[in-house]
Amino acid sequence: MTEEADIRVGFVPLLDSAILVSAVVKGFTREEGLVVALRREPSWASIRDRLAVGALDAAHILAPMPIAANLGLFPLSPSLIAPIAMGLGGNAVTVSNAVAGELRDAGAGDTLDAGVVGRALRDVVVARRARGLAPLKFGVVYSFSGHNFELRFWLAACGIDPDRDVQIVVLPPPQMPGALAEGLIDGFCAGEPWNTAAVRAGAGAIATVKAKIWRSSPEKVLGVSRPWAQENAAALDAFLRALYRAALWCADRANHEELARILASPRFINVDPALLMTGLTGAMEVAPGRTVQVDDFFLTAGKAATFPWQSHALWFYSQMVRWGFCSHSPHNTLIARDSYRPDLYRRALRGLGAPLPGANLKVEGALVAPTLVGAANSSLVLGPDGFFDGHIFDPDQIDDYIRSQMDERVSG
């Protein structure tokens, strides 16, 4: 790490570090006059600790992490803000070959449809229990992750209690394919390239994807140390501009092969570039030799893919309450909402001609088709952005939303 860096940024080697990595490697940060020191981190705990002590100024982090940090839910909780998202989507749920077979027999067919696969999974869970088998074990990458919350949301909506009917354990993403092959877990929810890696290794098959559970939903954000952001407003703005321009570059199909090569290099993810192409193009290899084109698998541009919607923050917060990570109160709701900073996104990008949504929050799941919405600078199309079960999340009605999910849990 160089002494003279303007900003020290951590990342975990995953496909969705694409915006951050290309911002630096393709010179977007240099064009903004910034010297950026990138530091690869082995765990989310390590990133969080380095942010807490000021050894990092910002990092590519899981979307729920700034909220959890500001609510003081970590052993060591830095004060963080999220002024930009690192794209939408990018995860999948991969299951072992044995479970994939049971799902097929239970009527999941060849679809990635979260409702159809989820109903089949419920039947598999029930049948396994009747046969006296151990509950299925699923790996997620972190407790406060989109993976954990979307997996739990999906299971619960399909009538599977994520705490009683299955077991959820935490594993580092690169260990998922091996753990699946060895039978230590029966499935996992993780980002790319680890689903593709598991399929290519013959360890399992992709059952469904994040885009089918909650379409156009956030996965990683840029978490920024709040004190650093306050003292370095100009550098932060410049950095956000560079990230936005990198996000456009990443979204251009003509750049995907180069992007895959960059990310695959030993300095970053250190894998075969082919493992990254599926996630970039959305042509997911769901089982050996079977490819399914997934709409909006991983978006870095368009549909306000980098806008830090406060409704996203509040949905993650609602799930933290739902699964007992924190208590619900008006105070906590405000902490969660204000962890995401669309005002800083607008401040930085105003001059770029980027479409800037006028609202800070939206009703999640309201758009069933691509819809033209009001935005400053240029026209903006959002959606579809639905939850697979057809429910909507209205951030103004968060009390009711949380209550109905908690009631469901008690009665279920």
Added chain:
Amino acid sequence: MRDADLSILVIDENAIRAQIIEEGLRAAGHARVTVVHEIQGVARTIERVSPDVIVIDLENPNRDMLESMFLLSRSVQRPIAMFVDRSDKAAIEAAVEAGVSAYVVDGLKQERVKPILDMAISRFNAFSRMARELEEARTELESRKIVDRAKAILMKSRGLSEDAAYKLLRSTAMNQNRKIADIAQSLVMAAGLLEG
């Protein structure tokens, strides 16, 4: 409860560093020290030894898994927090810089944890220093070998004495403002290419 009664769990994949820390803790009078090298099965170890303090390498990729266990009341009865007094920023910074991560049972007093943490930090630093010195010694040895090979090439190709060959290498290095080992490396590579 005396300090010697504190249960301390050290998780480190590096067996040598773990041993260094364990010895330090025992020398300081801690009798209940448990060391594990693998995260596999650590939940059972935690249940068995019921640690007051857990020390783990900050860079261990399994820390996320370890922390998730703390969230599950099944494996750890009491909530665990990193450092007793979160306001002690200097101590936390020193730990992170040294690569030490520590988890401490809530309610344990700062003055009882501080010496353990200080010990872990100094032992981690000592280990890093040792590893660095070993690396330097290895590089030094390799440099000497490569210079010897370069000298041999010059002696053979130019008919120089060993002393004259060394002087030629040194003056070339000084003129180019480079290290002798770098010049020797270039020469050995060039010779290899010409021969090949």
